[in-house]
Amino acid sequence: MFIKEADLFRGITQRTLAEIGKGSSDESFNPGDVIFREGEDADALYVLVSGKIDVSIGERETVDFLVQRPGEIIGWAALVEPHVRTGTATCVEATKVVKVPRELMEHTMKKYPEDGFLIMRHLTGILAQRLRNAYRAASEEVDLMTTSAHAPSYG
Numbered sequence: 001m002f003i004k005e006a007d008l009f010r011g012i013t014q015r016t017l018a019e020i021g022k023g024s025s026d027e028s029f030n031p032g033d034v035i036f037r038e039g040e041d042a043d044a045l046y047v048l049v050s051g052k053i054d055v056s057i058g059e060r061e062t063v064d065f066l067v068q069r070p071g072e073i074i075g076w077a078a079l080v081e082p083h084v085r086t087g088t089a090t091c092v093e094a095t096k097v098v099k100v101p102r103e104l105m106e107h108t109m110k111k112y113p114e115d116g117f118l119i120m121r122h123l124t125g126i127l128a129q130r131l132r133n134a135y136r137a138a139s140e141e142v143d144l145m146t147t148s149a150h151a152p153s154y155g
Helices: 014-023 102-111 113-149
Strands: 025-029 034-036 044-050 053-057 063-067 088-091 095-101
Touching: 014 095, 014 102, 044 102, 063 113, 095 102, 102 113
Parallel strands: none
Antiparallel strands: 025 095, 034 088, 044 095, 053 063, 053 088
């Protein structure tokens, strides 16, 4: 049961892991396959088993991040209302994931609220880290633009 490797499920009870594992499914994708698109209904979250996934946010000015560590999750919007995808997930290489349906997560977190609390706590930490990473990347880009705007020209 690979889901126990995911940071999202760290520390939850075996009974909850077993219930989530029973209702989850393994899926495989080829390079270029889109797992989900921004704006779609978030009907499931995904745990990366192997491969690489590019998640892009926005259509014109995109923010991209790469999901490549086994156990990382994508599709967190399945756990947060209004359950709408905030980005588009495209496979960069052959990819395997575990698909965890939203209804299964909602049912399980209500049935075992102590584990539900822990899952949501982990989700908050995961999203906070991604936000810090995005902020750091944006700051570096602004610094680079500022530096190149003031660079001397020798032409």
